[in-house]
Amino acid sequence: MTIRTPSRLTRLFAAGTALAAALVLAACGGNDDKKAATPDDDLAGLPPVEATAPGTIGPTLAAVRRRGRLNCGVHEGLVGFAYTDNRGQWRGFDVDFCRAMAAAIFNDPDAVRFVPLTTAQRFEALREGRVDVVWRNTSWTMDRDVTEDVSFAGTNYYDGQGFLVRRALNLGSATELNGARICVQAESTSQLNLADYFRLRGLEYEAVVVATEEEARRAYAEERCDAFTADVSALAAARTTLANPEQHAILPDVISKEPLGPIVRREDPHWTRVVRWTLNALILAEEYGVTRDTVADQAKEARDPRIRRLLGVEGEFGTRLGLSDRWAYQAISAVGNYGEVFARNLGSDSALDLARGLNAQWNATPGGLIYGLPIR
Template sequence: MIKRAWAVALAAAATFFAMPEPARAGATLDAVKARGQLVCGIHTGVAGFALPDARGTWRGLDTDLCRGLAVALFGDANKVRFQPLSSSTRFTALGSGEVDVLFRTSTHTLMRDVTLGLRAVTPYFYDGHGFMVRAGAGITKASEMGGATICLISGTTNELVTADYFRTQNLTFTPILFERTDQATAALQAGRCDSFGTDASQLAASRSSLQNPNEWTILPERFSKEPYGPYVRRGDEEWFDLVRWYVNALMEAEERGVTAANVEQIRKDSTNPDTRRLLGVTPEIAQALKLDPLWVVNVIKSVGNYGEIYERNMGLKTPIGLARGPNELWTKGGLLYPLPMR
């Protein structure tokens, strides 16, 4: 019995020491603070999410989320460096430490979350795969595209979604793969493809950049669930928590009617305990996340709440012209349901 007990103990010890060592909690936050700058992985260029303007300044929902996180960390929206990444290199760049976080139109999927050494944090944008075709092609639904040539972006979920759909419909198609959205859009314009298949928001962005947007139609069907969210490296719970609750705070601020214009006044006047916690009148949230008590106030003053960020970058008054739809708050029929910040 003694020999057997020793054998069991030795086997357990061997298993323990063979396990990979997890990343030290707080390592990313420590590194970011020591550097004095957040490095944020973004798209190489898609309107509404991340695209340089005429002056070379990155604009879009994802880039504003990066700026807001820099404000939460440093109180300064300029303390962020944008790292454009292709679909096929984004996760490798994050895993290797080239960037601190991805805000890059990245769908949360099971396989990505459990096999890449990364963690999907929390959804901030809900989308679905669709197809864009010429308005004059006479195509009203995807099942009419048998034999079509379809532009796709390599390294995305859209490759699999398209292949799955055509296989289940017993239809053939010819894929043409590109590294970047602008390459696929140019190929579509040039007639190399009959259709462009990607998420509907990116189709709308691509259509806005075409020579004659009215000549193109985004078919109404959606063939997948594409919840976008930030990704971080696995094993750093402190950084995971900070990014998750930062995104949540933007949605919570919108739900409570806190905007860039009124945040100071609401912080001064509100008697609601949850609002007071959110805006740092009582300090427990900031203490738990190791941030400045006014971090949410500073973020909202700088980039606005979630709704303000959305409308500024892809809302109905922009060239993209996307209604909120599922990206509305749950109180207005959408899917955004901020978790309680208490």
Template structure:
């Protein structure tokens, strides 16, 4: 009997917590604002300007979700989070959604009770050093001091890499990218390690960028993506399919400039469903049928977002690489809108 009472109480508690978590979409609609956990300031990915206006690759995904849910891409409050505070902010309900170069791992998916709903950037960990250090490989960093953010996968990968190569290092722990860059430029560490995209973003803001090199080794897999809480699959679906809508739009040639014209002229049945012309795709998620069309109109397709914020020709100057569409040899692939 005691066992039955215990499991009955546990089931009731689980049900209540699940119902509470599932209210995220309704809460956002009632509030009229999406609260998005962001980076503290990573150029190209998520950073405010002097007037507090946020822009970047990750920022645009938050804005796309706001356009889908609220009909207005500007209805987003950005909450800066560090490597140590980001997941707590999401777990506690301080933010509705976390989009700030966070790596999908087994332990984060299970132990932290979080759901990574997609991969918006395939990355890997690298190292940056000053040219005058005289090294051309991370394997030459024996005895080096290395700036590393706490609470990140890079911290663990760093330890693994040096152990596997039988070399030593001295960690210099920092809270975020900005502090890492300051410490590195001040000479507090010989090398700075983080995701290769983050290194490129940091180098782009340095006054003497040409005197710094990113070493060739990529020592890990870092699938980065948007995160929601466990127990809220309806909200996770909204975020997931907003992202996939941006991918399908690029694949089909739908852009922020032509989306309205395409919606009235296309003969492509998948595009019709994507843009709300047929299929009631939005209604199936508690959204307007033209919700995904609004997102594309507001921020563009995935390729536009990439090119505008971090692509070749920007200060970050990243090639698409693994983040090219599957039709172009990359890993970005969306399930069908059907």
């Protein structure tokens, strides 16, 4: 059914004086109080790490440590992922990964400043240095990987695009949306996917294009469109904000692949590794059965070499990142493992009550796509 920027002499004198001083120092030899400057001298007095491998600290980690906090870009307000509670505290799945990073770096999950960003702001804010990392529902696509001058450090949530509709329409599939008005956010992969889906099937639709995801939710609530399309997780969050959530349904059709994950500036591969391995540590913790409640005991008692490497009991893996060898222990102690973060914010312990689905561990039953890279 159809639904509708002194002088030259001064400079020469200064240069000569500096050269003379350098020659005197060289002739006298150095001592413990006057060592040659090293790349990490500007980090003196900053929050300590247990061990730091010379030369491994990249410019972003150096800046973060100097500042004393992580600047983390997040969604401006998406239930389950990033939002402020009644006390003004940031909560959510992506927020917890920001806190895990702060804990990994400073052993303090509160050493983070949350910077809310719209879809249009996220890449620019990162490139301009206003944030150190963006943990915000951002799909890893070829175009973004090649043209946005950013690097994706991993995938923390596997999503897909769907449709939210009113149950009163009695629809069973997105193919029944021929001629419908569909709310969609501008400059998003959702807008592109929508066009692809309908063109491929020879269907007609009227796009109600709005600037932000919040506006799309509002337009749908005001019945300015028949359906709202976005990532299924975003639709689930949107449904909880409606006056009568039970009167709305997410259609079973998933029309795209949306691997969501953190993004960083491309010119600092060291920082990319810090982000990637912090995410990976939480994933491995779940696989190995390390939780926020058991991590301290397991650091003392575990015999499994994989757990001992993860928690910094064996090896110097954190040192290789320019962090404490207990970086993963600190992160897990702060927010728990991947499964705990999921359940608290998106899963059975949350208002969204989303199934793990593709975000289950690779060795679960049924298995998912969450797979921890080995620390060794």
